[in-house]
Amino acid sequence: MVTNSNSLALGALGDPTRRAIFEHLGERPLAVVDLAALVPVSRPAVSQHLKVLREAGLVRDVRVGSRHVYSLDPDGIAGLRDYLDRFWNTALHSFKARVEQQREETP
Amino acid sequence: MTGTAAVTTSIVVDAPADQAFAVFTEDIGSWWPADHHILQAPLASMVFEPRVGGHVYDVGTDGSECHWARVLAYEPPTRVVFSWDISLQWQVETDPARTSEVEVRFVPEGEHRTRVELEHRRIDRHGDGWEGLRDAVGSPEGWGSGLQWFARRLDQEHSPVGEA
Structure with missing residues (x-):
């Protein structure tokens, strides 16, 4: 569910190393080995962080030869869409209540 | 579109x-x-x-x-x-x-x-959603005021009304 993945995304980015990985991937797609050279943690640790980011819907990976290359997931717009969908439903119900209340007050 | x-x-x-x-x-x-x-x-x-x-x-x-x-x-x-x-x-x-x-x-x-x-x-x-998110993450103000606000909204919407 998209909303859950939003919460997951925020949780995933609460970790400074994951945030750093995420920011590096925002500049260009990178393989695990490249990322391990950029952040002060081991390669297995980078893999573990990438797994969390991927499960949160923040990054995706494509296989290039024998390597997995990671990039940001461009599908983030789905999160905004889901948010607005929920927002307008809430807002219109509030609107309906107000219109009908006003109608009762002014017969 | x-x-x-x-x-x-x-x-x-x-x-x-x-x-x-x-x-x-x-x-x-x-x-x-x-x-x-x-x-x-x-x-x-x-x-x-x-x-x-x-x-x-x-x-x-x-x-x-x-x-x-x-x-x-x-x-x-x-x-x-x-x-x-x-x-x-x-x-x-x-x-x-x-x-x-x-x-x-x-x-x-x-x-x-x-x-x-x-x-x-x-x-x-x-724009591309996560580019914006990336920038927000990079800025303490953006992260603090924006995403936490967003997260709070999501959390509130998840909390059933009337639950103690």
């Missing part, structure tokens, strides 16, 4: 179209979810300027204003269109090319009933 870049919803209200239109626009502050604003100060009131080229804006208790929409069409009592000038970082978007728009139609269903149809479209124009 619509499809995944648009959100549509509708509701039927027991009121004539002219009244529904008036409440939606000039009385927007009476029903807009009060915690959905991006002012630093608490919200004091909301203003919907009833003309094409007008703005929709929030006024804070400290007098600050947040102009977050431009009125693109104003056709009482049938239709209103306004822009959504709020970026993915929950800041006012000053580049019109990166704003989405909201169209609201008031369709009479009898003398005292109106169907209100809302379409929030061109959401894709806000």
Whole structure:
């Protein structure tokens, strides 16, 4: 569910190393080995962080030869869409209540 | 472009179209979810300027204003269109090319009933979502005020009403 993945995304980015990985991937797609050279943690640790980011819907990976290359997931717009969908439903119900209340007050 | 870049919803209200239109626009502050604003100060009131080229804006208790929409069409009592000038970082978007728009139609269903149809479209124009998120993460202010606000909203929406 998209909303859950939003919460997951925020949780995933609460970790400074994951945030750093995420920011590096925002500049260009990178393989695990490249990322391990950029952040002060081991390669297995980078893999573990990438797994969390991927499960949160923040990054995706494509296989290039024998390597997995990671990039940001461009599908983030789905999160905004889901948010607005929920927002307008809430807002219109509030609107309906107000219109009908006003109608009762002014017969 | 619509499809995944648009959100549509509708509701039927027991009121004539002219009244529904008036409440939606000039009385927007009476029903807009009060915690959905991006002012630093608490919200004091909301203003919907009833003309094409007008703005929709929030006024804070400290007098600050947040102009977050431009009125693109104003056709009482049938239709209103306004822009959504709020970026993915929950800041006012000053580049019109990166704003989405909201169209609201008031369709009479009898003398005292109106169907209100809302379409929030061109959401894709806000840009690539995670690029915005990346920038927000990079800025303490953006991270603090924007995403936490967003997260809080999601959490609130997840909490069942009335649960202790």
